[in-house]
Amino acid sequence: MERTFNLWEAGLWLLIALTLLPRALREPTPRRRVLLQLSVVFTIFGVSDLVEARTGAWWEPWWLAVLKVGCGALIGLGFWRYFTLGRQSPPMKPFSREEK
Secondary structure: OHHHHHHHHHHHHHHHHHHHHHHHHOOOHHHHHHHHHHHHHHHHHHHHHHHHHHHOOOOOOHHHHHHHHHHHHHHHHHHHHHHHHHHHOOOOOOOOOOOO
């Protein structure tokens, strides 16, 4: 049961990572950098869940626990930076077929 949950969770984190990429392309440069970094961190977090599915525990081996805590901290910091920059940056440009 836990193995299946970890596999689904890994898929969710990887999906979030893939979702952040096109959004990053529409953002101003400072926010783009943050979203690209978040995409990498979510990818690593997803891979850590694949390892967890194999080992059966998030704390075994020891470096997996360090990796997961680090990813969680970076995700929190990344979203904090993204929303802080949002108050300072112009709004995001929407995709459109028509150029004005």
